[in-house]
Amino acid sequence: MPELPEVETTRRGIVPHVVANKIDQCFIHNSRLRYEVPADLPARVQGEVVKDIQRRGKYLLFRFDSGSMMVHLGMSGSLRLVTGEAPREKHDHLEWLLSSGAVLRYRDPRRFGLVFWVEGDPFEHPLLRSLGPEPLEPEFTHHYLHKMTRGRKAPIKNVVMNSRIVVGVGNIYANEALFMAGIRPLRMANQISLARYDVLVQCIKTVLSRAIEQGGTTLRDFVGGDGQPGYFAQTLAVYGRGGQPCLRCGNALKEVRLLQRTTVYCSHCQT
DNA sequence: ATGCGGACCTGTTAGC
DNA sequence: TGCTAACAGGTCCGCA
Numbered sequence: 001m002p003e004l005p006e007v008e009t010t011r012r013g014i015v016p017h018v019v020a021n022k023i024d025q026c027f028i029h030n031s032r033l034r035y036e037v038p039a040d041l042p043a044r045v046q047g048e049v050v051k052d053i054q055r056r057g058k059y060l061l062f063r064f065d066s067g068s069m070m071v072h073l074g075m076s077g078s079l080r081l082v083t084g085e086a087p088r089e090k091h092d093h094l095e096w097l098l099s100s101g102a103v104l105r106y107r108d109p110r111r112f113g114l115v116f117w118v119e120g121d122p123f124e125h126p127l128l129r130s131l132g133p134e135p136l137e138p139e140f141t142h143h144y145l146h147k148m149t150r151g152r153k154a155p156i157k158n159v160v161m162n163s164r165i166v167v168g169v170g171n172i173y174a175n176e177a178l179f180m181a182g183i184r185p186l187r188m189a190n191q192i193s194l195a196r197y198d199v200l201v202q203c204i205k206t207v208l209s210r211a212i213e214q215g216g217t218t219l220r221d222f223v224g225g226d227g228q229p230g231y232f233a234q235t236l237a238v239y240g241r242g243g244q245p246c247l248r249c250g251n252a253l254k255e256v257r258l259l260q261r262t263t264v265y266c267s268h269c270q271t
Numbered sequence: 272a273t274g275c276g277g278a279c280c281t282g283t284t285a286g287c
Numbered sequence: 288t289g290c291t292a293a294c295a296g297g298t299c300c301g302c303a
């Protein structure tokens with residue numbers, strides 16, 4: 001479910017209800033996520049006040065005076081605020097009772113996500129340390145991408161989805177940004193000119209910011225932290241539209257698999 | 272070093 | 288209608 005816009009939408013949705021609250025209790029109902037949830041997590045967070053919730057790539061960082069709680073939503077995870085007595089469901093693996101009386105719940109059917117406790121600087125955690133720049137920050141430029149792709153013969157789609165190069169660009173927005181930029185997903189990264197990288201970088205920024213503005217993409221059942229569905233799905237030009245007419249030229253969109261991920265593009269508009 | 276396939280899971284959908 | 292196979296938002300690991 002979550003790419004960067006969904007994670008950011010979640011963050012913005014829960015911040016007003018979680019930051020400045022004390023965690024009264026923390027329950028682990030199922031610790032078997034991608035990595036085992038540390039058994040001492042409740043002891044670490046109980047009685048602590050959430051000072052801030054930050055995002056790095058698709059990771060959320062709940063900052064406390066004593067350390068940080070790192071959360072990743074994996075492929076199917078969500079964080080929701082529920083009020084009071086909403087019944088806990090099958091895949092609600094963790095919950096935090098806040099001093100306000102609200103309850104934050106972590107749900108993740110596929111359990112590809114993670115919840116860690118990190119002492120010290122969370123940005124130096126092994127999972128975060130070698131991540132590339134944030135796509136929406138000024139340091140993500142065409143110069144940077146051009147430089148990083150010299151000598152790389154991997155398809156450009158694989159490169160933009162590589163979190164060591166740039167974080168937060170998942171399968172949906174990689175497809176969308178490449179379509180908007182008019183670049184074929186299979187084109188080798190090292191044969192793309194600086195000028196075309198200029199276009200691509202702008203398209204990545206545009207696609208991601210637009211998706212955030214619209215509250216993330218609704219596929220299946222995505223809902224942000226406030227329970228409101230996202231509205232970006234109706235804006236998708238290629239993702240999920242293989243075989244259907246290109247919105248620009250009308251030719252049938254091609255569909256191939258790249259890194260085991262469905263890749264959709266227009267062989268007429270993208271070169 | 273880079274690039275790729277496999278693995279981790281469950282739920283939903285497509286196809287026979 | 289019912290069963291099975293394929294596929295789904297991510298990303299780490301290990302082997303070429």
